[in-house]
Amino acid sequence: MGTAERPRAADHGVRQLSGNAPDPSASRRVAQAVDALRHGWPIRVGEAPVLVPVETAADTGATSTRALISAARAATLKLSNRAEAADGHRPVLIRAADPLTLADARPIADPALDLVHPLKGPFAVEAIACLPEAEAAMELARIAGILPAFLFGPEGAGEPLRLKASDLAAWADPQSLAIATRARLPISCSEEAEIIAFRKPDDMREHVALVIGNPDFDRPPLVRLHSECLTGDIFGSLKCDCGPQLDGALERMAEEARNGGWGVLLYLRQEGRGIGLINKLRAYRLQDAGFDTVDANARLGLPVEARDFPTAARMLDLLGITAIRLLTNNPAKVAALEGAGVLVTERVAHQLPANPHNERYLATKRDRSGHLL
Ligand SMILES: Nc1nc2c(ncn2[C@@H]2O[C@H](COP(=O)(O)OP(=O)(O)OP(=O)(O)O)[C@@H](O)[C@H]2O)c(=O)[nH]1
């Protein structure tokens, strides 16, 4: 089979990370900050006070009367009204009467502990003097896959990892994504398949593309953007439609290949629509308590949709693909790809039968997330 790329230099599309990459030191600071948050280490964004991540920090005695939490958590704690919390991921600074330890702050951060733990109130809401820095901290928590909550300017926090709010743009820039390697990968639905792996220097997530059939660059391939869903893709979870959609997409691409066409599956490592596995499972717990998929994310103080479609557009570009037929029910995916310069010549519906466990999930996608189901 051919290689899934227009003819290029002798590097076979395996490109070195160089060229017009965004500011590497800014991007590296974000990677280090994400790593720090996963370890529970303090960070300092710009000149704002030091922040200690409530979920992951070891309780070494740091205390503060102030905590940075999400608007959604503030609303749940009756600290700001619901209308204000329309963007639940927005940062809110709260002040307690007495210093909070990490143990005091955990029930403030985690909706799973609502009703279980008494809160150490009363709290008041304070204006945030460093809003871009506070917003960057909330985004860093999402990227790190932790609860978006910090002790604010605590005593005894230790040396923080420093970065700037503007560093996030360099980290997110898809231009630094490159093909790392590629190999033939016969799969059960098609022996004519190739896997191509992509990497960014400051992001541990390794995205992959599967090219099925013989690339014909004069013919737009059938493309599926699939965001990682460990529970659905691997364990056959019935709570969503990801597993059957993945299998169905590969079958349809194999069918295309049998008819002289080709298909490309982009497997994007953005679990839980970009909130990460652990936060998705927290959302599942909230769903068991009656919240739908949209409200469960919001109640965690996380965006309902945090996927990065420009990265998918960059992957297509690296594969030499400019026009596609997109397998999706989600018009936002079409718009996002077109916004990133990909020509979507056709949207191909990708609806699979519901089961009793995902009926509500699919209805919510239709009624609240604009899916054409
Ligand atoms: N946060 C959250 N993520 C979920 C939930 N259920 C599934 N997901 C994630 O949703 C993503 C799957 O979305 P896709 O199937 O790629 O896309 P879509 O927006 O549904 O659009 P289609 O292309 O029509 O399927 C995966 O990252 C899943 O992990 C949930 O209840 N909460």
Ligand SMILES: [Zn+2]
């Ligand atoms: Zn899923």
